[in-house]
Every structure is written in C-alpha cells, then in structure tokens.
Amino acid sequence: MKARIKIPRKFYVILLASVVAICVFSFTIGRELYAGKTESIFSFGLVHFSGYLFFLLMPVELAFIYYLPFYSGLEVIAVALATAMVAQCIDYGFGRLIRPKRIFKLMDREKIVKAEHKIRQYGMLTIFVFNLLPLSSPVIALAAGMLHYRFKRFFAVSAFGLLLKYLVLFWCFS
Template sequence: MNGKIAIPKKFYFILFASVVAICLFSFTIGRELYAGKTENIFSFGLIHFAGYLFFLLMPVELAFIYYLPYYPGVDLITTAMLTAVTAQFIDYLIGRLLRPNKIIELMGQKRIEKAEQKIKRFGMLTIFVFNLFPLSSPVIALAAGMLRYDFRRFLVVSILGLLLKYVVIYLVFKG
C-alpha cells in the first residue's frame, strides 16, 4: 500500500460537470444580475441547452420560469424547444457512438440499465413521459442512442413531450 487514496473517475466527472454548470450560471444569469441588466434570451438558451446535455443535468425548467416575465411565451418556448432538441440529439448521438462501458463508467450502471429497461418495456411512452419531467430526458436520450432506438420516433415523441411540458409550465406560471 503506497498511502495514496484512490479517487474514482466518477468523482472527476462530477467535479467537471459541476464546474461547467457553475460557470454557465455565473457568466450568464449571475453576470446579468450583478450588472443590473435585464435578462438575455441568449443566456437562457445557453443554460437551457447545457441543462439538456446528459452530463450536466440542471433543472432548466426553473430557468424557463425565471425568464417568463422578461420574454413572450412564444420566444421562450421556441428557444427551449430548439435548445432541448439539439442537446438531446447530441445525447442520442453520444449514446450511439460512444462505447457503452465508457458511458456506464460516467453515468453509473444502475441509472443506464433502468433507462434501457424502461425504453425496452414501454418504448415511445417512456420517451414521452420522461420528456414531461425535469432531469430525466437527457439520460433517456442517451439510453435510446445506446439501444439504437429509431431516431425519427425518438425525435417526434421527444418534441411532443417537451412541447407539452413547456406549454403547461407557461400556462401555469405566466402570471
């Protein structure tokens, strides 16, 4: 025994993802708040896009609610949809192209297996429902890519779930 503590690779991954998330918030909303400026739709888009990448997992629905007083619902929903679908496309591609053992190493075996089991069992319903709730659809997109789930079906069902989620959030919180 050489006296060194073994630090799992997952720790470095979590540390990296945390630093990226903190920097994104600091350079967007944080900077706007300190400068006393109004909120910027580009900041929302950047945060929203990053939150839909499987390795960051941020509650971007809160950012949507935060920006509601500053922009029309159509602008926010459009930005949310474009950024979420783009990020999920990337998640899907990563799932398809990266070696499964690398993804499992980063995300955890149980988490990936659960997502895969749900997609195998319920298919499109799983993708739709998981797009309705925060923090779950990026992992489902990754698992769908790993399973080589039909991309067109994945895309259509994801868009429907995301659109329903953001329309409901808009209607509930528009003030």
C-alpha cells in the same frame, strides 16, 4: 508507508460537470444580475441547452419559469424547444456512437441500465413521459441512442413531450 486513497473516475467527472454548470450560470445569468442588466434570451438558451446535456443535469424548468416575465411565452417556448432538442440529439448521438463501457465510466451504470430497461419495456411512452415531466430525459436520450432506437421516432416523441411540458408551464406560470 501511507496508503493512498484512490479517487474514483466518476468523482472527477462530477467535479468537471459541476464546474461547467457553475461557469454557465456565472457567465450568463450571474453576470447579467451583477451588472444590473435585463436577462437575455441568449443566456436562457445557453443555460437551457447545457441543462439538457446528459452530463450536466440541471433544473431547466426553473430557468424557463424565471425567464417567462422577461419575454413572450412564444419566444421562451421556442428557445426552450430548440435548445432542448439540439441537446437531446447530441445525447442520443453520444449513446449511439460511444461504446457503452466508456459511458458507464462517466455516468452511473444503474441509471443508464434502468433507462434502457424502461425503453425496452415501454418504448415511446418512456421517452414521452420523461420529456413531459421534469425527469432525467437526457439520460433517456442517451439510453435510446445506446439501444439504437429509431431516431425519427425518438425525435418526434421527445419534441411532443417537451412541447406539452412547456405549454403547461407557460399556462401555470404566466
């Protein structure tokens, strides 16, 4: 009798996240490029929002840089901030509402434990730095929710870090 290979649940989560990310890119930027149309701000918003969800980690800073020539800096920064903050609020809410054991089944336990440790050790500074730099801020948002970190403080520090990041990117690439 042949032994069956057990496929871990995380594999299916990664596969699903990859399929969703590919679909988001295909149905937005890919379709516009294929049709020869100008990139729309809606496409940017959808890609950017998706990239800030904790289970779809994508390099959203590259999308920001890519869309800068097509729209004014103020428009791109406003859409980037709005979509990132909505997605981060969703990540925070998931962390707050879903039991940690369920989250650990979906994501790498070590990543979340490290994020929790950094938040406990450095608090607002961790949230600020992870939003300022192209690091995994959605995981930090999830961990902040799991720790029941004060939402108003989390929101304000995240928004400030993201605003500074996008201002610097605008300044460097416009």
